[in-house]
Amino acid sequence: MARHLLALDVAAVHVLSRDEAKQHDMRVAFADPRLRFFLGDVRDRASVDAAFVGADFAFHAAALKQVPSCEFFPDQAVKTNVVGSGNVIDAAHAAGVRGLVCLSTDKAVYPVNAMGMSKALMEKTAQAFARRHPEASTTVSVTRYGNVMYSRGSVIPLFVQQIRAGEPMTITDPAMTRFLMSLSESVDLVEYAFTHARPGDLFVRKAPASTVETLARAVATVMGVPDHPLQIIGTRHGEKLHETLLSREERATAVDEGDYFRVPVDARSMDYAPYFEEGDPRASTQDDYTSENTERLDVDGAVDLLMTLPEVQVLRASREGR
Numbered sequence: 178m179a180r181h182l183l184a185l186d187v188a189a190v191h192v193l194s195r196d197e198a199k200q201h202d203m204r205v206a207f208a209d210p211r212l213r214f215f216l217g218d219v220r221d222r223a224s225v226d227a228a229f230v231g232a233d234f235a236f237h238a239a240a241l242k243q244v245p246s247c248e249f250f251p252d253q254a255v256k257t258n259v260v261g262s263g264n265v266i267d268a269a270h271a272a273g274v275r276g277l278v279c280l281s282t283d284k285a286v287y288p289v290n291a292m293g294m295s296k297a298l299m300e301k302t303a304q305a306f307a308r309r310h311p312e313a314s315t316t317v318s319v320t321r322y323g324n325v326m327y328s329r330g331s332v333i334p335l336f337v338q339q340i341r342a343g344e345p346m347t348i349t350d351p352a353m354t355r356f357l358m359s360l361s362e363s364v365d366l367v368e369y370a371f372t373h374a375r376p377g378d379l380f381v382r383k384a385p386a387s388t389v390e391t392l393a394r395a396v397a398t399v400m401g402v403p404d405h406p407l408q409i410i411g412t413r414h415g416e417k418l419h420e421t422l423l424s425r426e427e428r429a430t431a432v433d434e435g436d437y438f439r440v441p442v443d444a445r446s447m448d449y450a451p452y453f454e455e456g457d458p459r460a461s462t463q464d465d466y467t468s469e470n471t472e473r474l475d476v477d478g479a480v481d482l483l484m485t486l487p488e489v490q491v492l493r494a495s496r497e498g499r
Contacts, residue, residue, distance in 0.1 A: 178236065181364050183209055193217050193228035194239070219261030222268060229272035236278040236367050237265045240296065243330060244284075244415045247292035258295035259302060266306050270315045278370045279303045281321040281379075283356060283420040286427075286465075290415030300379065304442045307377030311444065318374035320366050321381050323356025323420055323468065327488045332389070336396040337492065345408040346397065351390035353412070354419050354468035358384045359485055369437055377442025381422045381431075386468035387479045395479035399489055401496050423466035438466070 182190050193215040194200060200214045217224025219239045229235065240258050241247050247254040262279060269277040281300050284293030303317050327333050336346045366382045374380070387395070390407065397405040412418070423431060423438060431438045464470060474482065483489045 178238075178364055178367065179203065179207070179212060181368075183207070183211060187211070189213060189231070191215060191228050191232060193219075193225065219265055220256055222264045225264050225268040226271065229268050229274060232269075232272060232274050234276045234278075234371055235265075235269055235274050236280065236371075237262060238280045239265070240280070240299075242282075242292065244290050244292050244413075247295065248290055248415055251291035251295070254291050254295040255298075258292075259298045262299040263302050266303060266317055269317070270306070270310070270313060274315050276316045276318070276371050276374065278367050278374070279317065279319045280367070281319050283321060283323045283422045283468075284417075285321065286421040286424050289417060292415075304377045304379075307442050308444055311376065313376065316374050316376050318370045318376070318378045318380065320370050321379060321422060322358055322363055322366060323384055323386075323422060325358055325360055325363050326483070327486050328360065332392070333396055333483075333489075336393055337400065340397060340400050340402060340405055345406040346393045347408050347410050348389045348393050349410060349412050349416060350418065351388060351407075351409065352418065353389045353416075354386045354473075355389065355392070356384045356386045356420055356422060356468045356471065357392070357474070357479070357482060358382065359482075361485075366437070373434070373439070375441065377444065379427070379440040379442075381438040381440070381466070383436055383438070383471070384422070385472040385474050385478070385482070386420075387474040391474065391476055391479050394476045395483055398476060398480050399483055399493055419467045419469040421465045421467045425463040425465050428463040428466060 179190050179192065189211045191213050192200065195216065195218045197216055204214060215224065215228040217228065219225055239261060241254045266277065279299060281296050282293065284290065285297040285300055288294040288297050300319050303319050306317050324331055339346050362382060366380060370380045393407060394403065397403050427440045431440045
């Protein structure tokens with residue numbers, strides 16, 4: 178995201194994080210005076226305030242994202258994903274930031290684990306701000322997306338590592354499906370939200386999906402070993418067979434904007450009566466938007482998608498001796 182923004186010739190990019198090592202690596206790699214680093218934590222409101230001085234737009238990606246760690250320490254997930262997000266939203270409002278985009282996950286829909294539950298509450302926190310402050314100068318919106326391919330902690334680097342080590346690729350359930358999105362597409366989604374959001378909007382980018390077996394076979398094909406062995410380990414604690422990007426209730430009000438769905442916030446007044454007395458029959462006619470019923474990729478389609486990733490292009494070039 179920083180690379181994308183700097184290429185747009187913005188005046189400055191402020192980076193707030195608690196990881197000084199990654200900040201140092203970015204500082205050396207970019208060597209760009211427009212990139213300013215702030216050491217802090219979203220749990221600490223004062224450190225968030227400092228990073229927002231002079232900012233026009235902000236996106237909030239800080240989160241505890243690993244399902245097992247959030248299962249073991251759900252209180253920590255709440256402190257970062259819910260309370261920390263509230264700090265970011267309030268700080269952006271106080272600083273007069275024009276637009277704030279909060280990043281969420283498909284696991285927030287019908288959540289079955291602490292990570293998804295805390296991210297669902299993050300979404301509710303952002304939408305509640307929009308509902309309570311309809312005239313605010315800060316437009317707060319949410320983007321929700323599935324797995325970003327080749328991101329930290331994702332399965333593709335694990336498959337590559339296992340193939341290189343001569344180990345079988347471990348998959349949970351061959352029929353398990355997951356949405357697939359590239360890093361550049363996730364950046365596009367954030368930029369779309371910046372330029373199109375109304376207060377409280379939730380944005381979803383339409384995305385294809387594949388089974389985990391298909392994805393593993395595609396990675397093996399790219400690596401030149403299409404018949405590399407697989408080992409099925411079973412569904413892990415807190416995992417779903419299929420992921421959902423939009424519930425049927427959200428699809429009932431969603432606006433189809435081509436590559437994206439926009440779900441406007443329920444901005445009725447804070448009078449409780451409508452929530453008890455009014456329904457929406459459209460919700461009964463919709464299906465959830467899931468990794469099971471979206472466009473399904475076969476191995477060739479997954480290979481084509483993988484080949485759009487710079488990391489996979491490097492893998493292919495190194496395998497071919499270029």
